[in-house]
Amino acid sequence: MSSLELRGITVRYGRFTAVDNVDLLVPEGTVTGLVGGSGSGKSTLGKAVVGLAPMQSGRVLVAGSDAGRRRGRSPVQLVFQNPYASLDPRMTIGASVAEALPREAASCETPARKAPARERRSACDAEVARYLELVGIDPARAVLAPDALSGGQRQRVALARALAARPAVLIADEITSALDVSVQGAVLNLLRRLQRELGFAMLFISHNLAVVRYLSDQVAVMDGGHLVECGPTERVLERPEHPTTRNLISCVPTLALAEEAS
Numbered sequence: 001m002s003s004l005e006l007r008g009i010t011v012r013y014g015r016f017t018a019v020d021n022v023d024l025l026v027p028e029g030t031v032t033g034l035v036g037g038s039g040s041g042k043s044t045l046g047k048a049v050v051g052l053a054p055m056q057s058g059r060v061l062v063a064g065s066d067a068g069r070r071r072g073r074s075p076v077q078l079v080f081q082n083p084y085a086s087l088d089p090r091m092t093i094g095a096s097v098a099e100a101l102p103r104e105a106a107s108c109e110t111p112a113r114k115a116p117a118r119e120r121r122s123a124c125d126a127e128v129a130r131y132l133e134l135v136g137i138d139p140a141r142a143v144l145a146p147d148a149l150s151g152g153q154r155q156r157v158a159l160a161r162a163l164a165a166r167p168a169v170l171i172a173d174e175i176t177s178a179l180d181v182s183v184q185g186a187v188l189n190l191l192r193r194l195q196r197e198l199g200f201a202m203l204f205i206s207h208n209l210a211v212v213r214y215l216s217d218q219v220a221v222m223d224g225g226h227l228v229e230c231g232p233t234e235r236v237l238e239r240p241e242h243p244t245t246r247n248l249i250s251c252v253p254t255l256a257l258a259e260e261a262s
C-alpha cells in the first residue's frame with residue numbers, strides 16, 4: 001500500500017495559473033474526495049499527477065519517492081469521465097486490459113525463465129478474465145470491441161484496465177458523471193468495494209458531495225487553483241471552515257429544490 005503526496009504543485013497554461021502551489025497528502029489505503037466549483041482546477045491537478053498537464057513546479061511522491069523517476073509502469077492510474085474516449089475503439093476490450101498488465105503478470109515469466117508463447121498467452125487470458133470478473137463483466141465478452149458495450153460497461157472496463165496495471169494510486173475524475181443515473185450507483189459501489197479490497201490510495205474528483213461523502217475519508221476543496229480546505233469528511237461537510245466549502249454545501253439543497261420544482 002502507498003500514499004500519494006503532492007508538494008507545491010503549480011500548473012500554468014500560458015500565463016494562466018490553473019493550479020497554484022497545491023500541497024495534498026492522500027494517506028495509504030484511503031480516499032480523498034476533491035471538490036470545487038467548475039474551473040477550480042480539480043481535473044488539472046489530477047492530470048498533473050500523471051504527467052498529462054504542464055507542471056511548472058512541484059513534486060508527486062508515491063510511497064515517499066518521486067513518481068516520475070520510477071522505472072517501468074506508472075504507479076498512478078487515471079480513469080476519466082468519458083468511457084467512450086478512454087478505450088481504443090480498434091482494440092477488443094480484452095486486448096485493452098491485457099495491454100495494461102505488468103509484463104510478469106501477462107506472461108508468467110520470471111527474470112530466470114522465459115515462458116513458451118502458448119503458456120504466455122493463456123496466462124495473459126487468465127489475468128484479463130480475472131480483471132473483467134472483478135468489475136462484473138463476463139470474461140466471454142473480452143473479444144468484443146468497446147462499441148458493443150453500454151457506457152456503464154465501458155466504464156467498468158476502463159476501471160479493469162486501470163486496475164490491471166496494479167496501481168498504488170488511482171485517480172478517478174468524475175467517473176460516473178457521463179453515466180446514466182441508473183448505473184452510477186453500481187459503478188460507485190464497485191469502486192468502493194475494489195478500493196477496500198485492493199487497498200490503493202484514491203483521489204476521487206467529483207461535483208457530487210453526496211457521492212464524495214459516501215466514498216471519502218477526507219475531503220479537499222479547491223477554488224481558483226488553490227486548495228482552500230482539507231480535512232476529515234465528516235468535519236469538512238458538517239463544519240466547513242472556508243466560505244468556498246460553505247458555498248458548495250449550500251448549493252446542494254438549492255439544487256435539490258430546483259429539481260423538485262421543475
Ligand SMILES: Nc1ncnc2c1ncn2[C@@H]1O[C@H](COP(=O)(O)OP(=O)(O)OP(=O)(O)O)[C@@H](O)[C@H]1O
Pocket residue numbers: 013016018036037038039040041042043044045207
Ligand atoms: N488545456 C488547457 N488549456 C488552457 N486552459 C485550460 C486547459 N485545461 C484547463 N484549462 C483551464 O484551467 C482551469 C481549470 O480547469 P479544470 O478542468 O482543471 O477545472 P475543474 O475544476 O476540473 O472544472 P470542471 O469541474 O468544470 O471539470 C479552467 O479555467 C480551464 O478553462
